[in-house]
Amino acid sequence: MTLSARNRPFRIALLSLALLSLVGAAPPPANADEALSLYADATVIDGTGAPPRAHQDILVRGQRIVAVAPHGTIAQAEGAKRIDLSGRFVMPGLIDTHVHLATPPDDARARAILRRNLYGGVTAVRDMADDVRPVAELGRAALAGEIAAPDIYYTALMAGPPFFQDPRVLAVTLGVTPGKAPWMQAIDDRTDLRTAVTLARGTSATAIKIYADLPPRLVKAITAEAHRQNIPVWAHSAVFPTRPADVIAAGADTVSHVCYLAYQVEPVMLAAYEDRTPVNEALLAPEGDDPVIAGLYRAMLKRGTILDATGSLFVRYDKARQQHPEKRRLRCSGAATTRLTRQAWKAGVPISTGTDFVRGYRSDWPDVHEELFFLARDVGMPPLAVIRSATLVGAQAAGQAAEMGSIEPGKLANFLVLAADPAADIGNIRTIETVVKRGRAYPRGDYRPTTKAEMGDGDDD
Template structure:
């Protein structure tokens, strides 16, 4: 899979953030979690599930200094850790997993900082240490990302996309909401693309938002999807795309070389004899087109192509399963593009084929949700798709880091990576529901005890209606 270098335009911002964080720590005001300093902390005696898919390792020590993991090894084996200057946290009887990653969120369509901060807080205190924002008003998302990175708000780190789509998409009212004050399609974070667009300039403008990636969204023909992808990669920025960029079929999206495709459901449209002409046509996929039993051969071909290109699948399966269940009590609601069983079948075939699957949700769960939506996606992979819990944790950690282009720094518990992990009281390898036994989240070395979680309030979630 293409691994982009950090664009040069980000160095000034990165330096500013580093200096700001250092100054905050020095002043003793590093944010709502316990402050990370140069003093080392030894997390001792835990069972470690490292995120790689490997079996759990019992009685392990994790040595953390400032933001990063210095060493991991059997209890008592790490050199120098018997020094009295080390702060030790006894984790015997506990389980440690890497910080979870939700690879499909929307934080600002339209912008609502209070609500977004509430959702991000709920995520962090439940073990989510990074999210991938899939195109919103980046003026708001960039500020949330800065606040999260600096520790000014309790939140996962945020990696985000600038959107590109065909001209007809920009009639969508969501675009106006996410581009307020700018002509729809003309903002650097949501650009209308056609055959006359200077793609070099368009990608450069998108990079200027400090986006991690471009999102190729809708209403673009195959040649433009391929040209956008090639130019983005030339400029060392990732490409995240819908798995069908109507009218572009999934095979053409995948073969364009995009890094991640979202929505397993949309892959099914490869089987439609006549492809939908635009994203705005929400005609559901015709289930009868799939092979009556076993793996579908056309879908199998898509998965071979994904493996060849190193493409990650951001499945968003739990969304479709949950919506099916809701329609049983609300039959008046229009169906989504795929049923829950069809989506489950497509994701199961992807998993069996070896396609890497990340845990995106495309849902924030609303006020009534106690736990983050990514828990639903992980449960979907285990209980609906049939993944063993260890593999589902791998999807929610290392594969999520790869989808966000951040695997060098996060996604697994190993020396040199950020100290991003969750401490659980019960074994998630035996029961994935044990994610709810979380004791604390450690993000960039800062501790966020579950007991200190301020629950999301109605005022935070609904305050725009009251203004």
């Protein structure tokens, strides 16, 4: 019996996916660390937005939280290693929902970024389109504890054929015809979407990213097929020429870049992603909430769509342009980006903390701290709301809320030990004493700063 030419690619992709699933389902090693640790007498900020709880104990067995209860009341704690946290504050690990670790691939740089992230409190990241070959290996090494790094959840990208003339694509699909790699596929009306999504899943990607240069009908069709195959869709909030309203209506689980939502007010949508014409901000309401944007936020609330705002990128870029006015404008000003994010927060839209930039080697802290500061200081969100965005909402955006994002029994032991209260001042996020990721402690004092040899010189926006 022979495979038909029509079905052969699909069946091969399905077999590859099945083999990968078997590998991924391998049981943990028999010698997995199941030691008990009791983090005693801390003030716990659990990530849900609830008020801090003083004098709490957290019992950890191996990689997971077993119990959280008032100090001295956990019966199972007998024999546990005790870590006294009196006077300390504990909150969930941070999640950066928008990073790029391998465009182009550079192993030393990626490892340096990941090290800085972990020791600065980031216990998970969403990689939003890269060469997944090195990213998958970094993710494996992070899970195994072989490198100091957050857990990595990465995407397989889909875009229209014009996008694959971008030089960045050549760097992340080396050895494969651009648009043909399973992790970076060119999509048009001739594409068998069932096969395309299956190939994407075969890369072990967490989600499909819908990136650019696709009409509304294909954005909708990709999303529907991805969801049929039980894989989330993370999309740009405008896919050019697809308007934000159509991206949201298609059912994307998360949308990135609050700035792009403003293209909904344009009378004529940009025909292609490659057209970098900025938003005409004069079309937004001169003050107060913009009614067109309000309609988008109502639709997002109805569908449960998460906004990966990346606001600090635009604010910091505006500041850089003040010193270097020759730099080209981004699609939105920092002021418009702040205003759009504030309207989203007031409307109740869940906002995660993504960055989409990398600061140079001289920085000692993760880039996502800047997004927390943006939400608190520019947008005006209370610290507890910012913490929820950076933890529980981030876990929801990554599709990992059952495993992380809040401090509660059954979830991974991913949390930060701080010397000062981040619920009083979000700046206290930088009083980290220890990061615990999957039950393993990483003292801040052990952090080895990034170097020019690892990172190169300058920032990457």
